[in-house]
Amino acid sequence: MDLRDYLRVLRRNWILVVAITLIGLLTGGAASVLAKPTYTADTQLFVAIQSSGSVLELQQGNTFSTARVQSYVKTVGSPAVLQPAIDDLGLEMTAEELASRVKASSEINTVLIDIAVVDQSPVQAAAIAQAVANSLVRAVDSLERPKTGGSSPVGLSIIKPAKAPSAPSAPNTRMNLLAGLAIGLAMGIAAAILRSTLDNRIRNESDLRRVTDAPLLGGISFDQEASKNPLLTQSAPQSPRSESFRQLRTNLQFANVSGHARSVLITSSLPGEGKSTTATNLSIAMAQAGLSVCLVDADLRRPMVNEYLGLDRNAGLTTALLGTSDVNDLLQPWGDDNLFVLTSGQIPPNPSELLGSEEMKHLITRLEQAFDAVIIDAPPLLPVTDSAVLSQHVGGVVVVAGSQKLRYQDLEKALAALAMVGSNVLGVVLNRIPAKGPDSYAYSYYSHEDTHVKNSGSSSTTGQKTRRRSTEGGAVTPSGVRPPTLFPGERIGGRR
Template identity: 65%
Template sequence: MEIVDYLRLLRRNWLVIATATLVGLLLAGLAAMFTTPTYTARTQLFVATQNSGSVLELQQGNTFSQARVASYVETAKTPVVLQPVIDSLGLDLGPSALANKISANVEGSTVLLNISVTDSSPVRSAAIAEAVANSLISAVDRLESPTKDGTSPVRLSIVTPASAPTSPASPNTALYLAAGLLLGAAIGLGFALLRSAVDTRIRGELDLRKVTGASVLGGIAYDADATKKPLLTQAPTQSPRAESFRQIRTNLQFAHVSHSSKSLVVTSSLPGEGKSTTAVNLAISLAQTGQRVALVDADLRRPMVGEYLGLDRSVGLTTFLVGQGNLEDMMQPWGTDTLHVLTSGQIPPNPSELLGSASMTSLIEALEHHYDAVVIDAPPLLPVTDAAVLAQRVGGVVLVVGSQIVKTTDLQKSLTSLEMVEADVLGVVMNRLPAKDPDSYTYSYYSSSNTNRMADHASERLAPSTASRKDERSKDFNQIVFGEEDSAASPHYFGPRGRS
């Protein structure tokens, strides 16, 4: 992973990381609050030797004291020192338990011996420290005496008496909070990394780029109102959703400008990615430019086009494919634009066979002859083979990728199935993208840029007025978008065409 990937991971999982950090901070605060406070009292002793005071004896005595003081550190925690302390203070614990409360050390290379005692009572900790110091002085005096009546060559003196501490040594609230903060953040980051490694769903364009180099025709942000109002005509003209489809329409006109076919299939990897609404709204968007558009519901397993547009689907594609009706009679006009819809008809028991039949090929050819653009809504690629069968018979495929729905492995399988039938993938449409997120469509600023204004201006010039101006509008569009003088000499994909 590169730095940009880590930054994106942090932005994507900032809420989890922040929550884990706050939880760690809260738990650390509670631990500090409910931990019994302890107090540490300290006393300091000076170790000296008996000598006559000559320079040589002073040097020898200092060396001797430094050598002996290390032994006194361990002696301070032995029963010979601690038992008298227990007896004098009446403590209800043994020498080993008392030793756990005591720490002794030498201060650098000096002859100063520090004794610290930790206890839940500040007064008791000071009393124990003082008693240990006095008991150690007595024990050393006895242990260092050469004979019973002799004088010890070493003398210990208290230079810093123990006093009751005014503040607890533990818990250290600041240290607890810092540890909780770091631990919570580490857990949050660990969870984010694990989630990133396990969760292989496509979330945005960067994830998509890791799987395919296909062109991204556009991105559609998730809109809660789209569930109840899925059609482009139900959204405000300048809404982000409407702008997104205008952008897709414009980019699609640039995709495969040298392609002669006027038909395309809209499909996805899995159900629920929004391919039907994308097909319907793309057809509406194309019709708004003045083109004659045919929308075909070829999802013969779960047809939705008729339901979205409020059209009767009892007679439609399957009716024509089995030779029981006239195509012109089955094409249902919709809206005020030049959009005609061929609904699915009755759901057959053999959809793949019907879609792969010669009748389907003839239907597509007939529609391309009479319409400027043919948009076909096909079933998802992975559950069934219908879309792959249709992809061989049309000019190109638009693959809809639902954000946080399809996984990278599923998308790879879909692309592989299209490659196997040598389908022409015109591009990918990212659907259900978060509006404000690191995974939002990176080119969303185009919706308010000069590119869209140019496309809207082109749409206005292409708006139908009279049949006699159709060829002139086609020429104007090519001059605006492609900078061409002769549209017939330079064919483009889904550009306005008259009937053949």
């Protein structure tokens, strides 16, 4: 992962990062509130050589005292210094317990010793600090005194008496809050990276590239209104969703630059990834570009195309495969463009056998001869084998992957099923991609007037979804569209 990947992970999981950071901040504040306040009293001593000789002797004495200061600092924590202080104050503690509250230090190249004592009482902290300082003076005088008699060559003087502090030294609320903030932020970032590492859902193109090198034909931006108005004609002409399908149409033409894949099968790995809406809107986009398009609903288990387009499915694909009616009589025109729909027909008990039959292969061949493009909506790959069987009869396959929903292993299994039967995979379409955020794919370039058109688009296209239908000879023809003499079906297989 490079820097951009980490930034994308943080943007994707910013709520988690902020939440854990706030928890760390609250923990630091709670620690400050619940902790008992402690006070620190300090005192300072000066180490001097008891000499009044020449300058050279004074210099030698200063060097001597500097070297001995660190030894005196270590001596402060010994029972020889602390026990007399305990006895003087009548404290009910051992020298080891008192040593944990006393801290002695000295800066380098100085003869000053600092003693700090921590206690829950400010008065007692000052008293202990003063008692320890007095005890250190006596202990050094005793330790440095010559055995032959005489006075000690080293003398310690208290130059800063201990005073009771007016404010507690701990807890440090500001420091605790900063520490909680820093720790929470670090844990939040770590949790976001861990979550992203363990998350095996496909969200964007970089996730898709971990599974397959198949071309990304396009990304369909997520629209909350798509569930109510799924058709391309129900959106504003220049909305991100409309532009996504036009981009998919263009990229599909480049993926099929040789022109051999006149029939394209649209499928997905699992149900609910948006393959039917993608197939339907792709057909509409191609028809709007001036192509003659035939949309075939080959999902013989859960057909949806007829519901989206408001057509009758009592007679359709299964009717043609069983030989009850000719496909010329079953094609239904839709909209003002050259789009014809072959609905699923009655749901059969053996969908896989019908879709893999020679009749289906012959039907696709006839449709390819009559139309510029044949778009086939097929069932998902993993639950059933219909799409894998049918993919052998078409020119190419497009796999729809539901962003934020599909997992790596599911897409791998679906592509492996297509590869096993030798299907020509033209590419992958990422569906339900967020229009904004780290995983966005679509770009917006329309004005506020277009937004108004989008809001009124559903009412202007309602008539396309609920056209009046009349049935004659097994064919369903929307009234007011165009004369039946313009049907490409007149040319299918040279039959009338």
